[in-house]
Amino acid sequence: xxxxxxxxxxxxxxxxxxxxxxxxxxxxxxxxxxxxxxxxxxxxxxxxxxxxxxxxxxxxxxxxxxxxxxxxxxxxxxxxxxxxxxxxxxxxxxxxxxxxxxxxxxxxxxxxxxxxxxxxxxxxxxxxxxxxxxxxxxxxxxxxxxxxxxxxxxxxxxxxxxxxxxxxxxxxxxxxxxxxxxxxxxxxxxxxxxxxxxxxxxxxxxxxxxxxxxxxxxxxxxxxxxxxxxxxxxxxxxxxxxxxxxxxxxxxxxxxxxxxxxxxxxxxxxxxxxxxxxxxxxxxxxxxxxxxxxxxxxxxxxxxxxxxxxxxxxxxxxxxxxxx
Numbered sequence: 001x002x003x004x005x006x007x008x009x010x011x012x013x014x015x016x017x018x019x020x021x022x023x024x025x026x027x028x029x030x031x032x033x034x035x036x037x038x039x040x041x042x043x044x045x046x047x048x049x050x051x052x053x054x055x056x057x058x059x060x061x062x063x064x065x066x067x068x069x070x071x072x073x074x075x076x077x078x079x080x081x082x083x084x085x086x087x088x089x090x091x092x093x094x095x096x097x098x099x100x101x102x103x104x105x106x107x108x109x110x111x112x113x114x115x116x117x118x119x120x121x122x123x124x125x126x127x128x129x130x131x132x133x134x135x136x137x138x139x140x141x142x143x144x145x146x147x148x149x150x151x152x153x154x155x156x157x158x159x160x161x162x163x164x165x166x167x168x169x170x171x172x173x174x175x176x177x178x179x180x181x182x183x184x185x186x187x188x189x190x191x192x193x194x195x196x197x198x199x200x201x202x203x204x205x206x207x208x209x210x211x212x213x214x215x216x217x218x219x220x221x222x223x224x225x226x227x228x229x230x231x232x233x234x235x236x237x238x239x240x241x242x243x244x245x246x247x248x249x250x251x252x253x254x255x256x257x258x259x260x261x262x263x264x265x266x267x268x269x270x271x272x273x274x275x276x277x278x279x280x281x282x283x284x285x286x287x288x289x290x291x292x293x294x295x296x297x298x299x300x301x302x303x304x305x306x307x308x309x310x311x312x313x314x315x316x317x318x319x320x321x322x323x324x
Contacts, residue, residue, distance in 0.1 A: 017048075074114060143317075168268045192250055
């Protein structure tokens with residue numbers, strides 16, 4: 001193996017970068033320049049990096065520099081960190097070492113990397129995580145996410161809780177309620193904003209940004225809406241980060257229809273759709289108490305709800321490398 005060299009990304013590398021991520025072992029849509037292009041120019045101080053063994057591209061690392069001068073990956077996305085093929089530990093460690101040396105050479109003293117959880121890895125491997133820990137990384141934060149293992153295939157429904165199955169069966173018998181794919185992002189986002197306001201929060205994306213993402217990566221987004229007497233009352237926006245995991249990025253509802261339990265129908269239909277298309281997991285997102293002063297505080301109520309759908313706790317960890 002040659003010495004690993006580090007090269008700043010330029011727009012001329014876009015095709016090579018995205019093709020590498022698409023073929024990688026642990027890459028997601030959030031690693032792709034095609035995704036990151038939804039951000040307006042100048043929003044972030046990008047510092048995307050490419051790693052080569054001789055002329056061969058062996059890793060990419062999307063990221064940026066924050067106001068304190070620290071490197072963050074992801075920047076402007078959900079998951080980041082080093083993306084490789086199904087790499088050996090020796091190569092992975094060499095890439096981590098090359099990144100540390102690059103940071104030292106340009107005066108970056110701290111780097112924060114948030115890899116996608118293990119379930120996103122096509123061939124399970126934690127070489128990257130161990131290599132960072134071996135080089136004395138510590139943890140900035142851990143979040144608890146929940147994901148539904150689709151290992152039961154079409155029998156997934158039998159593993160939902162009794163109360164979840166009862167609610168879903170009641171909804172399926174109700175001819176006034178239906179769920180279908182939609183392209184009505186305007187209505188979805190309007191309800192989403194209203195939904196988030198109930199929790200003193202705002203959506204991650206503006207309507208314009210969602211429409212831009214739909215334009216850039218239409219095959220990576222799936223919008224469904226629940227209707228009661230043809231009135232939209234709830235919805236879900238799936239991101240499809242890779243061939244293994246479908247991510248429920250947004251679930252929302254109009255609270256005056258909460259008694260109809262439309263989110264139960266969303267979870268049922270999402271799992272059914274994902275099973276039919278060969279996905280192995282449905283990621284239903286982090287389960288933190290956003291009103292707590294401690295960002296790691298779990299929302300027990302939310303976790304109890306998610307566990308009704310046979311979900312499992314999955315760690316989303318931020319690794320902190322001291323690069324001085």
